[in-house]
Amino acid sequence: MNQVIDLLKSHRSIREFSDRPVPQALIDELVRVGQCASTSSFIQGCTVIQINSAGDRQKLAVYAGDQPYVARAPVFLVFCADMQRHRLACEMHATTMLSGYTEQFITATVDCALFAQNLIVAAESLGLGGVFIGGIRNQIAAVAALLDLPDLVYPVFGMCLGYPDQAPLSRPRLPLPVVLKQDRYDDSGDRERIAEYDQSVRDYYMNRTGGRKATAWSEQISVMLRRESRPHMLKFLRCKGFLLK
Ligand SMILES: Cc1cc2nc3c(=O)[nH]c(=O)nc-3n(C[C@H](O)[C@H](O)[C@H](O)COP(=O)(O)O)c2cc1C
Structure with a gap:
């Protein structure tokens, strides 16, 4: 139909990467493109943390349930839903922010998803590939401690990025x-x-x-959804000041 649509329809997650480095200027530009996504009430509730230390990458790979590409990918980003700077904004105008609302949690989480999707699409348009890493929520408290995340900030997912060293088939979607x-x-x-x-x-x-x-899709889903789904999440999010009301 057009190049943008062709690109979007050819998306597939990439988990193996070549050694070709991704220049920092390119990463910076991809993050700027992420920032251009729509954002609820102009709240801009996403902060990206680029993880450079090999030791930290190794820890995150383990926290994510032993996903080796978290350590191996040329770039690894953590997308955090962030309502912390809004507290600062309120302080700058001598008001106290009312926090803890489920609505704020939804807003900041959706902002992260839109930001990250813009970023990965831009990366794919330049020949890079990547994969979202929700696995970091397996040990979310350890991730938050490693990254020094304050209250009102939580890691929604990570993302591996780099030049692909594989060409997987696209996964068919629901009718x-x-x-x-x-x-x-x-x-x-x-x-x-x-x-x-x-x-x-x-x-x-x-x-x-x-x-x-x-494996059929319905079978895969039935296996996944007969197990508990990160039951620690609510307690963790409440500790961080989210989902209190
Ligand atoms: C929020 C989110 C979290 C994900 N977490 C992981 C993950 O931890 N590990 C992984 O290998 N893939 C992860 N994925 C990738 C999905 O498995 C993948 O997008 C889905 O199976 C469809 O495949 P495709 O992206 O190749 O079309 C995640 C995707 C999303 C959107």
Whole structure:
């Protein structure tokens, strides 16, 4: 359709990188592009921490559930939802910020997602690749301590970036009628559509793994969602001053 759409449709996560370095000027520019994303009420609730120390990278790879590319990627960024500087802004005008609202948590978290998506798309447009790393929330308290995160700041996800050393297939997405509804939420027919989609996901895995894996999407989801999902999150976020009301 056009180059932007072609680029967006060719997205796939990259987890293996060549040794080609990514100049700091390029990283700076990608972060500036991230900043240009829409931001709720102009709040700009995202702070990015670039992790340079090899030792810290190694720790983060372990905290993320032993994901080696966190240590190996040429660039690793941590995206933090940040309501701390807003407290400063209020202080500058002799007011006390009311904090702890779930709405503020949503706002800053959404800002991070939009910022990061802008950044990775810009990176892909320049021939780089990357992958989001939600795994850092496995040991979120340890990550926050390592990065000296104050109250009202939490790490939402990390991101590996670099020049790709692999060319994985794109993962097929759900059929349009499952995700695009007209006027009302109507999921009749979705079970059949998902069953059909399952076959395309099985085919994708068969191709990607040379026939070793053929898991359907619904099966993958059913396995994932029968386990607890980072049950420590609420307590941690409340300790950081989020989700109190
Ligand atoms: C917020 C977020 C967190 C993610 N965390 C991880 C992660 O910890 N490790 C990983 O290998 N991939 C991670 N991913 C990548 C997804 O697995 C990937 O985007 C999804 O399977 C679709 O594949 P694709 O990006 O290649 O299209 C994450 C993606 C998002 C959006």
